[in-house]
Amino acid sequence: MCSIIRKFKDRTDKRTLMLRNGATVLKELIASSHAQMDHKHILKLIGCCLETPIPILVFEYGEYRTLPERIGLCGNPQPRPQFEPLRLKHRLKIAMDIAHTLAYLHVGFPRPIVFRHVIPSRILFNEENVAKLFDFSLSISIPEGETHITDCLMQPRGYCAPEYVPEYVPEYMRTGVFNEKYDVYTFSAVLLELLTGQGSMDLLHTHGSVRHLIEHLNNYLQNNRFTEIADPIIVQDLSCTEKEHQLQACARLTLECLNESAVDRPTMVDVTKRLRQIYCSLSCN
Numbered sequence: 001m002c003s004i005i006r007k008f009k010d011r012t013d014k015r016t017l018m019l020r021n022g023a024t025v026l027k028e029l030i031a032s033s034h035a036q037m038d039h040k041h042i043l044k045l046i047g048c049c050l051e052t053p054i055p056i057l058v059f060e061y062g063e064y065r066t067l068p069e070r071i072g073l074c075g076n077p078q079p080r081p082q083f084e085p086l087r088l089k090h091r092l093k094i095a096m097d098i099a100h101t102l103a104y105l106h107v108g109f110p111r112p113i114v115f116r117h118v119i120p121s122r123i124l125f126n127e128e129n130v131a132k133l134f135d136f137s138l139s140i141s142i143p144e145g146e147t148h149i150t151d152c153l154m155q156p157r158g159y160c161a162p163e164y165v166p167e168y169v170p171e172y173m174r175t176g177v178f179n180e181k182y183d184v185y186t187f188s189a190v191l192l193e194l195l196t197g198q199g200s201m202d203l204l205h206t207h208g209s210v211r212h213l214i215e216h217l218n219n220y221l222q223n224n225r226f227t228e229i230a231d232p233i234i235v236q237d238l239s240c241t242e243k244e245h246q247l248q249a250c251a252r253l254t255l256e257c258l259n260e261s262a263v264d265r266p267t268m269v270d271v272t273k274r275l276r277q278i279y280c281s282l283s284c285n
Helices: 002-036 088-107 180-196 200-207 210-222 232-236 241-257 268-280
Strands: 045-049 056-059 123-125 131-133
Touching (some): 088 241, 088 268, 180 241, 180 268, 200 210, 241 268
16 A cells, blocks of 8 residues: 555656646746747747646737637628727738738848748737737748758648649649748738738639739739729728828739749838838828
């Protein structure tokens, strides 16, 4: 009997030590990661539950839901009643903040970090209504001295850049190459949903391919009819010509980010600068 009690006590002590030591190591890792990645638009990791079969990461609370929920893309055609509608200036602020975050990942470290999963559902809002990017599970660093990295990635077709998706390129050109321009392309999904109020996958399904979607968007833009496909909440907010000009400028930037040629896409630094210019020039209410 004493032997059984001793074994149980030993197991209990080991579990206590594991939890205590694991918590200590985790605390140091979290503190270290915040010293390396400190940005107000990245969801902060605050802890981890070690008492579950699989450790659970704990992040700061995103009380104000994800971007698709805020613009009514989660089975609800209208924004939730407790949230104010996202008007043009607020949407531009969201786009600018997330673009700045991606630019930070690309140039703020010794080795560029490619997020690889820039989709609207990876953007949520805290209690202060600040947009936060989260989920770095697919992120990858470009090796020192290299301009890209080759890797496999399972991701919905609508969010993959043409240089990666097999059906967009001949077999001999299929590379699976990732660099910063991949994030630029997938960032267009955020811009598209902010401007149109429609899901990127729904838009792609409607038009059959990214190339046809680009032609569709470009046709409306060149004929000064983009307001016909913009989110009605934005259109109702176009109280002056200046706002319409900014909407058009953001739509043109979206098309540039969607460019099939990675070389011809702007960098995230350039995207951030242009969005800031658009946002700051929007002075009318």
